[in-house]
Amino acid sequence: MTKKVAVIGAGITGLTIAYYLKKAGIPVKIFEKNNRAGGVIQSSLKDGFLYEHGPNSGTLSNIEIVQLLNELNSDIEIDIAQSASKKRLIWKNNRWEALPSGLWSAIRTPLFTFYDKLRVLGEPFRAPGTNPDETVAAMVKRRLGQSFLDYAIDPFISGIYAGDPDYLVTKYALPKLYTLEQTYGSFIKGAYKKAKQPKTALEKQVTKDIFSIKGGLENLVKALVKHIGDEHICLNRKNININYNKNKYFIDNQEFTHVISAVQAQALPKLLPFVPSNMWLDITNLRYAPVIEIGLGFKHWQGGDLKAFGGLVPMKEHKNILGLLFMSSIFKNRAPENGALFTLFIGGLKRSELIEMPKTKLLELVAKDFKQMMQLTDFNPDMQFVKSYKKAIAQYGADSSKRLKSIDDIEKTFPGLILAGSIRDGVGLADRVKQAKQISNALI
Ligand SMILES: Cc1cc2nc3c(=O)[nH]c(=O)nc-3n(C[C@H](O)[C@H](O)[C@H](O)COP(=O)(O)OP(=O)(O)OC[C@H]3O[C@@H](n4cnc5c(N)ncnc54)[C@H](O)[C@@H]3O)c2cc1C
Known part of the structure; x- marks a missing residue:
């Protein structure tokens, strides 16, 4: 039977799947509940500030994202983070400390205790873990020590x-780290051995560089939409009713051989009512961290040094800000000359109550922290926005193996149904593109 595919959700996952299917000549239609494509990706230009409301950048962390950006290079221009912004800052004892970038800075840094620094020397000789459901905290304490957990991994986890x-759980949340330990017995040995492996020309482009798109990440969305074709994207489809009969799916009297969902877990039962409700239980209980993103633009920056990527704030420091990005230092043309643009993140799983707070209160809350962190006397931004995401980032906890099993069971029971999106396979932009490429490849 000729394939005809319905994709539900026009975020980066759904768009990338549709892009590759269309390219391979497979008829595809996207159904999106909002009045625009892009999902959480949204860029704005106002008063000389070019800012993002959702993701601020991606990482060239796998071949699939590199390939996609290469393929679209006549429609978009990649913006790689400026090398002057490489420094990553961590807040400790009321000041920023740079994350060590080499041996000497690693020895001198006040972020980690002397004992833990010594202990790292033994990391290659420590036995690998045996519990596949070990949490990130437990694994880091076991291999590196408490101060590495508090001042490197905790803020890193906040950032992602x-x-x-x-x-x-490491196996699902940081699978590369888990595999390093399981395959090579140690992070250090594994990283060293992986670095020595010969690489293809494409693999060499997986530089782990931070990227955006000139003009904002939304230009990536526009390029994908252009290739898919507006006529294949149905917007404003709030209550899609998908029916199933004998391995065929029906939406608005149109017949599809495949349905691929690229939406959040809790939207699935209503979208796919033919799936018995008990099959959803281990999927719909997936937790999401709430995130509030705050953009601040200053036309004439009068605060502290901006030569960094940004800073992350460990939970131990009891601040309201989880992290902030110095967007105008990372990428060019994000703020007027001599100005500065920042993106702040607050909330998260550990401060989830903040999502209910009114926007004016949130701004008051961050103003104090921001002034101290950025050595600013007055808090008078020329541009500010507050955007709240109640279900921002999926959390891969100890329930993950059950969730993956349920996804597998549903896909086997209903041939042609594929449950995609960040309910599995990672939450970053590059993870989303990788999953989309793998799913479309399997179909093609
Ligand atoms: C605030 C924030 C900041 C982030 N920052 C970064 C970052 O800097 N770097 C990074 O790599 N990643 C970041 N991420 C993660 C990354 O942006 C996301 O993982 C990725 O964009 C999600 O894409 P998606 O297509 O899977 O989902 P989404 O973008 O959520 O798209 C899902 C789409 O499905 C639609 N939809 C939902 N339900 C239905 C329904 N019933 N019917 C029809 N359509 C429906 C939605 O309207 C939406 O358009 C961030 C995420 C957030 C929320």
């Missing part, structure tokens, strides 16, 4: 998941 290392 707005999450809690005591909740996230």
